Amino acid sequence: MGEIRAICISEQRGTKKYEIAQADFKEEWGIVGDAHAGQWHRQVSLLSLEKIDAFKSRGADIEYGAFGENLVVEGFDLAALPVGSRLQAGDVLLEVTQIGKECHSHCEIYERMGECIMPKEGIFARVLHGGRIKKGDKIESVAESVKSTYTAAGRRTYTAAVITLSDKGYAGEREDKSGPMAQQMLLEAGYEVAEMFILPDEQKMLEQELIRLADQKQVDLILTTGGTGFSKRDITPEATIAVCDRMARGIAEAIRSYSMTITKRAMLSRAESGIRKETLIVNLPGSPKAVREALTYILPELGHGIGILRGTEGECARK
Template structure:
């Protein structure tokens, strides 16, 4: 079983002014795909809080995967990629490239995503879109391949080549 942490970045969600549908979608799909959700939290769009939560989930909870949702756009309050960059030790740029490429087939606005991804220790961290619909579409597209990346990261698999 794979372990997962979910972080929703939303001022309104944190204040209780909006339901966090994206985080719920992520949890639902991940559970169906063999992930145990170890932590799910809604935080305001504050870089230090987001950064500290990613460090906590990675270093203390030792989750295999952290999926963030929200905070990747052009608003001055959108700081999830910056928080992620402060946490990761190695970039995994192919993941957000794949997400944007796939999402561009659905909406050209995907080009406005500033999402990133990377590795901290043995934890993969991926910034997801903020909309529930986009989260569902993207997870359906990438989640099985992320499992393979996690297996390699944990040392459970050594090959990326398909047989």
């Protein structure tokens, strides 16, 4: 059980939030009157009081709302909560959608102190049920989580993201057909596809997105398409290796082995597969035909692996 120590809003984005005594929370919108409310995944931002106090002890003269946080909460290590966790204060029910955020420009606090805690310690949530929260209200973690929902067929629902690597696709010179193919097959298999986008063949850019999706969005599965060949611009395997804590090369080897029964050129694939924290990353080929073939072969087995990784399924051993 925690306590709401401050409620902060701002009417315009990019401006410092100020403290108010109470706020109305609108379902699937956010705090009424706050500039960051809207139909997106970062409707409400939260920061732990303990993290703010620790930062202030280093000489920072700041007020509540200085980091852009909507709610200051005492009694929770908010950044340790997994995405999908639910927090309830009175009638208001929040669902955690992101841990931390990427700062594209340094704020005033960073310029003055050389660091800012919001990128690592702040969390974001959407409003599942509206109501009113007052300063001093209690807030608690409730057991329900999106990670434990099931499809009508009784299979656990996992979240996924699809990234296509293509210089021409990113520039709008070529239609991406591989990403939509992967998305369609994921949806048919019961996955929730949180994001799908195209990147140029730039290693650092891909690394940043893989880290964001694994650490902040905490998706269960990331599929990449393209960038796995011999071209000097094919950097997908290198980016995957760079961000993974452990490799899971059996998946990439299985794709190559199966694809070799279709075309011998599959031996030229440098695709990798690995794990970052609790997210599985799998490199797929660049053509929609090859994506369909690879996913047809591996997708039925990935759910079990993800379940073991997430701790929701046990290891299986055959006698």
